[in-house]
Structure formats: C-alpha cells, structure tokens
C-alpha cells in the first residue's frame with residue numbers, strides 16, 4: 001500500500017520565536033517551536049493539524065508559510081500578549097546546549113480547545129510543551145490509533161509528576177539520551193528505555209542520539225537507525241521535532257504503526273532532520289522538497305553497513 005497524502009496528524013506543542021547562537025552565527029526572534037518544526041516535517045508526508053497559541057506579534061508571513069505547507073492552523077489560537085520565546089546557545093561541540101531564556105508568554109494560560117474535526121484524528125503527536133497541556137489535548141481526542149509524545153529536560157525538572165502520569169497513555173515516547181537518563185536516573189539508555197516500558201509506556205521508546213542516530217526499544221526487541229552524515233551543521237535546533245514529525249507523518253500516511261513500519265519511519269525522521277540542521281530556524285526546510293528527502297532516505301539505506 002502506498003502513502004495517503006490526505007491522512008491527518010494532530011500536533012500540539014510550542015509555536016515560538018527563537019533566539020539561537022551557535023558556532024556558526026546567531027539568529028534573533030526566528031520562527032521556531034516544537035509544533036512548528038514538527039508540522040513542517042509532517043507536511044512532507046501528509047496533513048498536520050496544529051493546536052497551539054501565538055501572540056499578537058506573530059507575523060502574517062509565518063502564517064502564510066505554514067499554510068502554504070498545508071499546515072491546518074484552525075486549532076492555533078491568537079491571544080493578547082507575546083508569542084512563546086526561547087533563547088539558547090550551543091556549546092562548541094554543537095551537541096550540548098544551554099537555555100538562556102524561556103518566556104512562556106501566551107502559553108502561560110493556554111487552554112487548548114480542539115476544533116471538532118480534530119477530535120477523531122488517528123495519529124497524535126504531543127510535541128514538546130508542558131505535560132499538563134499535552135494531557136488536556138489527550139482528554140479531547142476520541143481513541144486515536146497512535147499517540148507519540150516528546151518532552152524536554154525542563155518538564156522533567158519542574159513537571160515530572162504530570163509527565164510520568166501521562167506516559168501510560170502514550171504509545172511511543174520519543175526522547176533524547178540525556179533526557180531518558182534524567183527521567184529514570186539510569187545512565188544506561190537501553191535499561192532506562194526498558195524501565196519506562198515496564199512503567200507503562202504502551203508500545204515503544206525511541207531514543208534520539210543526535211549524530212549517532214536513534215534506537216527503537218520495544219518489548220519485542222531493539223532497532224537502531226543511523227543519522228544522515230551531515231558535514232555542514234549550522235544549527236541543531238528542531239532536529240528532534242522534525243525527526244518525530246516526519247516519523248509520525250510517515251506512519252499516518254501509511255496508516256501502519258506496526259513494528260516494521262516504525263523501523264522504516266526512523267529513516268524518514270533521520271532524512272528530514274538532516275536538512276533541519278543545515279540552516280537556522282526553518283530556512284533549509286523552506287527549500288527542501290519531498291524528492292530531496294527521499295534521496296537522503298535512499299542514501300541512508302545505501303551507506304548503512306549491514307554485514
């Protein structure tokens with residue numbers, strides 16, 4: 001069976017203006033946010049429907065950009081105040097990063113209300129945002145086939161209980177290696193992932209390991225996928241969000257969340273994420289087509305050493 005471009009993915013998460021500094025330069029108040037990155041990645045495969053909030057300062061050109069990508073913004077509220085703002089600086093290794101500033105702004109009292117036609121969407125991505133907001137979205141959906149959840153160190157620090165309560169309701173937790181260690185207190189990523197499965201994550205852990213790729217851990221076994229080897233890393237911001245957005249976009253388009261399909265989705269995630277990091281903000285993705293993504297997905301399969 002082929003891909004269904006009309007399949008839908010419900011995405012809740014931040015829509016943001018980011019100030020980001022890396023070894024290669026700096027951008028100020030650039031378009032960012034977990035839901036933004038994820039929805040653009042999903043749009044390579046099918047139709048993302050976003051639930052989020054922006055402030056009065058959110059620019060029309062950014063609404064236009066997302067709509068041209070086929071992102072359904074019916075569930076994106078516009079409220080008095082400023083759009084979520086995040087500022088971060090990458091360490092010289094371009095892996096570690098410091099958060100310099102997080103201003104929740106309009107997310108502070110955001111009440112996500114799903115438009116009626118979002119409620120029955122079968123594929124749901126809880127992109128990075130306060131776990132309390134992720135829960136409010138889950139409370140409104142009517143039995144999706146697959147729920148994928150992301151989070152970050154901040155929420156593990158300040159909203160651990162709400163996050164842990166959410167886990168038995170999600171099928172797949174997508175999390176980076178540092179966060180899975182922080183969440184479980186176990187330095188061994190595989191053991192940590194298995195512990196989260198034992199504690200209630202329904203189907204799988206997908207641990208993102210940056211340039212070292214990703215590891216899929218289920219009760220049945222383990223899968224590993226490489227990252228696409230990038231030699232012009234400009235800004236890692238959004239790599240994780242676009243990895244997950246492409247992954248769920250592929251699963252929704254195939255309407256197949258089986259283990260073999262999930263393994264394939266890791267390759268699509270890696271391909272899209274590799275473009276994200278070749279520019280600041282969503283700059284590189286603006287010029288990247290689905291055909292470009294498919295070339296990298298194919299290359300990834302070719303360069304993998306299998307015996």
Ligand code: AMP
Pocket residue numbers: 013014016017018032033034085086102128129130152154236237238239240241242
């Ligand atoms: P990633 O690099 O994939 O971890 O995601 C980076 C994006 O996450 C940036 O565009 C930020 O706007 C967004 N972000 C940073 N901190 C938070 C937060 N506390 N909640 C939600 N989104 C955030």
